[in-house]
Amino acid sequence: MGLNAGALRRVGVTVAQIWKDSDVSLEPLKGRKVAIIGYGSQGRAWALNIRDSGVDVVVGLRPGGKSWELATKDGFEPKPIPEAAKEGDVIAMLIPDMAQPEIYEKYVEPNLHEGNALVFAHGFNIHYGLIKPPKNVDVIMVAPKSPGPKVREAFLSGRGVPALVAVHQDYTGKAWDLVLALAKALGCTRAGVIKTTFKEETESDLIGEQTVLVGGLMELLKKGFENLVELGYQPEVAYFEAINEAKLIMDLIWQYGFYGMLLRVSDTAKYGGLTVGPKVIDEHVKENMKKASERVISGEFAKEWVEEYKKGMPTLKELMEKVKEHQAEKVGKELRKLMGLEE
Ligand SMILES: NC(=O)C1=CN([C@@H]2O[C@H](COP(=O)(O)OP(=O)(O)OC[C@H]3O[C@@H](n4cnc5c(N)ncnc54)[C@H](O)[C@@H]3O)[C@@H](O)[C@H]2O)C=CC1
Numbered sequence: 001m002g003l004n005a006g007a008l009r010r011v012g013v014t015v016a017q018i019w020k021d022s023d024v025s026l027e028p029l030k031g032r033k034v035a036i037i038g039y040g041s042q043g044r045a046w047a048l049n050i051r052d053s054g055v056d057v058v059v060g061l062r063p064g065g066k067s068w069e070l071a072t073k074d075g076f077e078p079k080p081i082p083e084a085a086k087e088g089d090v091i092a093m094l095i096p097d098m099a100q101p102e103i104y105e106k107y108v109e110p111n112l113h114e115g116n117a118l119v120f121a122h123g124f125n126i127h128y129g130l131i132k133p134p135k136n137v138d139v140i141m142v143a144p145k146s147p148g149p150k151v152r153e154a155f156l157s158g159r160g161v162p163a164l165v166a167v168h169q170d171y172t173g174k175a176w177d178l179v180l181a182l183a184k185a186l187g188c189t190r191a192g193v194i195k196t197t198f199k200e201e202t203e204s205d206l207i208g209e210q211t212v213l214v215g216g217l218m219e220l221l222k223k224g225f226e227n228l229v230e231l232g233y234q235p236e237v238a239y240f241e242a243i244n245e246a247k248l249i250m251d252l253i254w255q256y257g258f259y260g261m262l263l264r265v266s267d268t269a270k271y272g273g274l275t276v277g278p279k280v281i282d283e284h285v286k287e288n289m290k291k292a293s294e295r296v297i298s299g300e301f302a303k304e305w306v307e308e309y310k311k312g313m314p315t316l317k318e319l320m321e322k323v324k325e326h327q328a329e330k331v332g333k334e335l336r337k338l339m340g341l342e343e
């Protein structure tokens with residue numbers, strides 16, 4: 001199957017529908033309690049932002065853990081997951097994707113009431129059929145296009161991060177109003193919220209994080225660092241050049257776009273970058289991206305990840321250790337200390 005522009009239509013959305021803050025009301029959340037299950041990257045940001053938006057929040061956690069302690073420090077009174085799920089009218093699943101099916105089945109599903117809403121921040125478990133909710137609840141998603149801590153940081157700065165919203169099941173007939181209200185309570189409508197489907201969000205999120213955001217970006221910076229070191233330049237120079245400054249250039253792209261970034265670097269960098277860049281990140285890279293995308297779309301990646309999780313994540317653990325051992329990490333730690341970024 002070719003992955004061309006036409007393939008986009010497969011996901012059921014052709015023209016982007018975007019909501020902004022003034023289009024959306026918080027009214028659907030009035031008098032309803034939001035149960036946040038999990039207090040990690042997204043969970044903490046959601047609980048704090050939704051509470052600050054004047055909505056009643058209960059945090060559901062495993063008793064005695066680190067999250068319990070942190071949520072208590074933040075002024076919540078966390079409850080065991082089954083109790084929070086029972087109390088909540090709107091139940092947000094914000095524990096790791098792989099942990100969700102079991103926790104859902106054991107503690108959440110038995111406590112769902114007719115007309116409740118089950119909320120996801122990523123479509124994985126619904127799209128790949130690992131969680132099958134009952135027919136008498138709404139099943140919705142607000143997927144912030146941002147790491148959790150930035151969801152909180154942006155909310156506090158008054159800006160908000162963009163998000164995708166979707167409705168998988170509209171039992172009450174009011175699921176769209178609710179999902180938009182949640183996006184507003186998270187601060188996401190301030191930046192813009194786009195209508196999507198669980199399929200489009202799941203596939204594009206996985207493809208994005210594998211080929212660009214997490215996999216692609218890190219590999220590019222790592223190889224850029226290694227290349228400089230192998231050529232005999234100082235590792236500290238390589239770190240500042242290929243890793244630290246990448247953030248500063250990315251900030252310019254973030255704020256002004258490609259063209260705006262180019263206007264702010266030297267003509268020498270513009271000419272060198274525009275002529276050499278496509279030779280380094282060439283069509284082979286795009287072909288590799290397509291292959292990775294096919295594995296996401298076919299469900300092959302999801303199957304592999306579930307198997308890895310069931311084995312206790314040996315590959316993930318090994319790869320994480322290897323990252324820690326990389327020279328860029330060792331040099332970087334010292335330099336980040338120097339710049340006052342890390343203790
Ligand atoms: N990390 C991020 O920035 C983003 C995450 N998402 C989605 O948000 C959801 C939550 O992901 P994260 O915030 O990364 O999760 P996380 O890994 O930060 O979750 C940690 C929380 O889950 C709890 N937890 C972990 N394992 C558990 C288990 N077996 N049983 C009960 N509780 C458990 C921990 O105590 C902690 O409170 C996922 O669906 C993810 O795909 C979506 C956008 C970005």
Ligand SMILES: CC(=O)[C@](C)(O)C(=O)O
Nearest residue numbers: 144145146147205209213
């Ligand atoms: C932060 C985010 O949006 C990711 C990369 O999709 C994720 O953490 O899963």
Ligand SMILES: [Mg+2]
Nearest residue numbers: 122205206209
């Ligand atoms: Mg993701």
Ligand SMILES: [Mg+2]
Nearest residue numbers: 144145146205
């Ligand atoms: Mg994402």
